[in-house]
Amino acid sequence: MRLILLGPPGAGKGTQAEILKEKLGIPHISTGDMLRQVLKEDSPLSKKVKRFVERGELVPDEIILEIMKQRLSSADTEKGFILDGFPRTIKQAQGLEQLLKKMNKQIDLVLYFATSVEKIIERLSGRLVCSRCGMNYHLKNMPPKEEGVCDKCGGELSQREDDQEETVRKRIDVYLKQTAELIEFYKSKGILRTLDANRDAQEVYKELIRLFEKEGFNLKSNDFHKISERAESHA
Numbered sequence: 225m226r227l228i229l230l231g232p233p234g235a236g237k238g239t240q241a242e243i244l245k246e247k248l249g250i251p252h253i254s255t256g257d258m259l260r261q262v263l264k265e266d267s268p269l270s271k272k273v274k275r276f277v278e279r280g281e282l283v284p285d286e287i288i289l290e291i292m293k294q295r296l297s298s299a300d301t302e303k304g305f306i307l308d309g310f311p312r313t314i315k316q317a318q319g320l321e322q323l324l325k326k327m328n329k330q331i332d333l334v335l336y337f338a339t340s341v342e343k344i345i346e347r348l349s350g351r352l353v354c355s356r357c358g359m360n361y362h363l364k365n366m367p368p369k370e371e372g373v374c375d376k377c378g379g380e381l382s383q384r385e386d387d388q389e390e391t392v393r394k395r396i397d398v399y400l401k402q403t404a405e406l407i408e409f410y411k412s413k414g415i416l417r418t419l420d421a422n423r424d425a426q427e428v429y430k431e432l433i434r435l436f437e438k439e440g441f442n443l444k445s446n447d448f449h450k451i452s453e454r455a456e457s458h459a
């Protein structure tokens with residue numbers, strides 16, 4: 225199954241993707257996580273992307289598309305993938321379509337995480353991220369069992385540099401100007417489904433399960449497969 229999680233920063237896409245990846249047995253591909261990994265290296269790519277990420281601006285499409293071209297050609301994406309934070313522009317969405325077309329594949333569903341600006345700010349200002357595995361927590365809504373320590377891998381939790389208020393505002397602005405138009409783009413292809421992502425993670429997850437079942441995807445089976453072939457073509 226090939227999924228895109230679309231929505232503003234702080235919508236809870238990463239949290240749901242982490243649960244879904246276990247459930248579906250397909251990788252969670254977050255361009256934000258990949259870029260943060262790149263930033264830890266001392267490489268030409270790292271130098272190129274640093275200033276964009278630090279300022280909350282989008283990294284140029286060509287760079288992102290090249291990174292994704294490589295990522296989507298790895299064997300672990302054969303059964304599907306969950307894209308989180310990509311595509312973020314129409315150009316990226318078109319690039320993704322071309323890439324998948326060459327592999328005879330297409331996106332099954334785009335899940336749009338509709339979230340209010342107040343919720344985004346509340347979530348991002350309390351967000352903590354594991355420096356080792358990237359797992360997300362929230363000071364109030366989803367605290368770790370032990371303060372400052374990741375439940376999953378024991379790594380150290382900290383606030384992301386770009387979760388500081390000024391950068392958050394910039395990222396919301398960038399989302400509204402450059403990414404929100406993807407809602408219409410995918411709606412017109414008939415594959416966009418909207419979730420109310422203002423609610424807590426458990427409620428959103430329940431809605432996701434209902435939605436999958438309604439769409440004819442069997443979530444109860446372990447190897448999660450499509451039970452009804454979709455004739456519609458949206459490539």
Ligand code: AMP
Pocket residue numbers: 233255256257259276277278280281282283284288308309310311312316386395
């Ligand atoms: P995220 O973790 O998805 O909020 O991404 C963090 C930052 O990485 C963003 O503010 C951008 O600077 C950069 N970034 C992540 N994904 C993309 C993308 N698809 N296109 C351009 N920039 C991206």
